[in-house]
Amino acid sequence: MNIAIGNDHVGYELKNHIKKYLEDKGHTVKDFGAFSSERTDYPIYGKAVADAVISGECDYGMLICGTGVGISLAANKVKGIRAVVCSEPYTARLCRQHNNANIIAFGARVIGSATAEMIVDEFFNATYEGERHQKRIDMIKQIEDGEL
Numbered sequence: 001m002n003i004a005i006g007n008d009h010v011g012y013e014l015k016n017h018i019k020k021y022l023e024d025k026g027h028t029v030k031d032f033g034a035f036s037s038e039r040t041d042y043p044i045y046g047k048a049v050a051d052a053v054i055s056g057e058c059d060y061g062m063l064i065c066g067t068g069v070g071i072s073l074a075a076n077k078v079k080g081i082r083a084v085v086c087s088e089p090y091t092a093r094l095c096r097q098h099n100n101a102n103i104i105a106f107g108a109r110v111i112g113s114a115t116a117e118m119i120v121d122e123f124f125n126a127t128y129e130g131e132r133h134q135k136r137i138d139m140i141k142q143i144e145d146g147e148l
Helices: 012-026 042-055 067-075 089-097 113-125 133-144
Strands: 002-008 027-029 060-065 084-085 104-106
Touching: 002 012, 002 042, 012 027, 012 060, 012 113, 042 060, 042 067, 042 104, 060 067, 060 113, 067 084, 067 104, 084 089, 089 113, 104 113
Parallel strands: 002 027, 002 060, 060 104, 084 104
Antiparallel strands: none
């Protein structure tokens, strides 16, 4: 799997840990930064990862900031992105199965590396169930398109 990853300064250390964790599992990880813990602005990286997912350059995305909220809000402004903040594994699995989420986000100030590993495992091992859930995904698209 080809995964885009991005972070702000707060997420830098956790990003490096999770990037190695995913690469050790055989995934290709494209790093969109930030590349240090020097203060920076999370919308830059949220958009870069979202653009990589929407263009098909990467299959999925992962975002890390202090809480996961700000960077996911930025990513969700890109049409077609469904970025979800997860602080535990159950939500990570269900956001893929029910919401067909294409980006996962979490907060470096909220979870530790072991929990982050469990979250990414659940997210990337889950598959979208479709069927009864597709109507809601279609409705989200209608909202994006100004039709609902």
